[in-house]
Each structure stands twice: as structure tokens, then as C-alpha cells.
Amino acid sequence: MSREALDETQVELSDLINRVLDKGAVIAGSVTISVADIDLIQLDLTLVLRAIESQRIADERRHAARDPADADLPVLSGE
């Protein structure tokens, strides 16, 4: 199966973010980092990083309301 060609510089940068934020031993702050890394990794394409705390807050707000990606999902009765 053929694969899309990869830009090595971009891959290295993206991998650095994924590796250092998502991997490694955790002694303290595991909950905060674990919650945040989902969206931090999602941001690696734009190479923008946000504060863990603001990411966590944004994440909580999004889940508390509705995921914007699902905005056109029909609203169910009582929702």
C-alpha cells in the first residue's frame, strides 16, 4: 500500500510534541496532563500549544455544552 510522503521536519516537530506531552514517566500532575494531552496532540498540526489549564477548562466547557463538531446532530427531546 502506498503512503503519503512525509515532511521530515514537520514529522519531527509533531513527534516531539506527542512524545514529550503524551509519554514518559508520571509522578505528579498525571490527571491534568492526561486530560489535556488529548487536545494538545490534536493541535499538533497547527503547531499551536495552549496552557494545560486553559485547555482543560475549554475541554470541560465543550463537554458540558455540546461538542461543536456534533452541532448538527439532532437535538433529542429532554437534552
Next chain:
Amino acid sequence: MPTYLYCLGSSDGPVFADLRGIDGATVRALAARSDVWGVAWVSDLAVAPIEPTLERLRAHEAVCTAALERGETSLPMRFGQLFADDAACVSGLERNAASLARRLARVAGCVEFRIVVGAPEAPVADGSLAPTSPSGAGRAYLDRVAGRARREEAIRANCAAVAEAVSAGLASAHRVRLRDHTRCVVGRGGTAVLAHLVERDSVPSYREVVADVLRGLGDGCVLLGPHPPYSFAVDV
């Protein structure tokens, strides 16, 4: 002042002189009070909590890599391991001493290599859940979910094919000592990553074999490393 923890070394000794960490702080060695680890590489941090900027991630990585270059395999910490002070850091490490000892033993004498595999070149068809069903927002939503799942599966299959080719290459090269490997992990950027834990003295052979295999697969794969063993630093 808060103490930021980068990695643990199994033997004691000073860190490199003038090694700078996050926000330009001097990296220093924090001696252990037990024999589980030799030294913790730390620095002071003026701000807390710490925000993950690209510059700080690079600084974290640079310190862990410097520890690796000292000749022993350190146990890299995930970004953001911050303690109130040195005493709290040592106390936190001692509370996890048994687990840390297992992790240090697991990675001892090894480095990590990562193979990043690109997405399939051919787009994955979105398909249709039921061609005769009426269109609508709910249908569109389910189509998107199904499309994402199919694309992720294609990326995983793509990576599995690379993993199989690399495994076959490594199996025929008896001089390569591979201690462990991860499954293909699909990232959100449309790539998948496969990590290998390679014994240091077989690194040149490993690179040679994997480079050969990847060359035969085109330019959709990249080999990165050697890195500190981030992917193998979890408890087992």
C-alpha cells in the same frame, strides 16, 4: 521555589556543566536518598503551573537527551512534573520507588526509535450507511463517525504492514537486539507511530536494517531517534 523534574539516572554523578533547562534555568543533580535511582535531573522553575510551549518542550527534551548522552539510559519524565521544592520531589520519587525501579530496569541500556508511518495515499471512501435512507443531520453525523473510523482503521492497517516488514527485516538480522516494541498508535495528524526499544550496542545495525526496509517502502515512513525511552517509561 518549585522544582521541575526532567528524568532519573540510575547512577549518581554530576550533570553536564552549564546545561540549561526550561526557561534557561540551570539543570542540577538531585541526589537520591535510596538506591533505586542515582540522581534526578531537576531545575528551579519561577512559574507554576507550567504552560507547555514549544520552547519548553524542546528544553525538556534537550535535558533528557543530554542525560542519555552521558552514557546511561535515564528514565524520562513526561512534561510538567513539578513539585513544591526539592524535598517534595524526592518524597514523590520515594513514594513511587518500587515502580520506578521496575521502569529503570526495563529501559536500562536501551534507547527508543520511532517509526512514523504516513496515511494511505488513496482516500478512504466515506461510504454510506444505507443508500436508501433519507438524508438528514443525524445521517450526516453517523456518516462522519463511520468515515473517521474507516480512515483510522486504514491508517492502522497501513502501519501494521510497515511493522510486519520491519519485524521481518529485524528477525533476519540476528545482530539487532530489540528488547521491546509498542503497537501502532494512530495519532490525530493522520499518521501512526511504532516505537522500538533497542539495546545501545546494536543501534548501528538496527538503523541499517530499518533504513533498508523503509527505503523499500517508499517515502511515506520516517525513522526518528535515538530518543530517551519515553514510550517504555510506563509501569509494567
